[in-house]
Amino acid sequence: MPRRNQSRKSHRRTEPAVGGSLFGNALAREESGPAGYDGERYLVRQVPGARATKTYRCPGCDQDVRPGVAHVVAWPSDPGGADDRRHWHTGCWSGRHTRGLTRRWS
Numbered sequence: 001m002p003r004r005n006q007s008r009k010s011h012r013r014t015e016p017a018v019g020g021s022l023f024g025n026a027l028a029r030e031e032s033g034p035a036g037y038d039g040e041r042y043l044v045r046q047v048p049g050a051r052a053t054k055t056y057r058c059p060g061c062d063q064d065v066r067p068g069v070a071h072v073v074a075w076p077s078d079p080g081g082a083d084d085r086r087h088w089h090t091g092c093w094s095g096r097h098t099r100g101l102t103r104r105w106s
Helices: 090-093
Strands: 020-023 026-032 041-047 073-074 086-089
Touching: 073 090, 086 090
Parallel strands: none
Antiparallel strands: 020 026, 026 041, 041 073, 073 086
């Protein structure tokens, strides 16, 4: 029996969505920074759990972001800002405006 609700054409996007940019093979969106950095703009990219292979330290809660846990990567949108990439728990990034950073980086 044929499957329904599937078109024969591929619906692949060739351009990034409005407000985002392509970083590697992932779409990054631009958002305001954490508390204390509200004036800065950050590029944010989702990392699915299947692609998370290392342990990182979340600057929002100072706890480990373990392998296999979906999270976000954020970095300043300034030129050269990708060197300041930080891995955040999704909930910590969502609550970044209501609390300050627990971990400062240089």
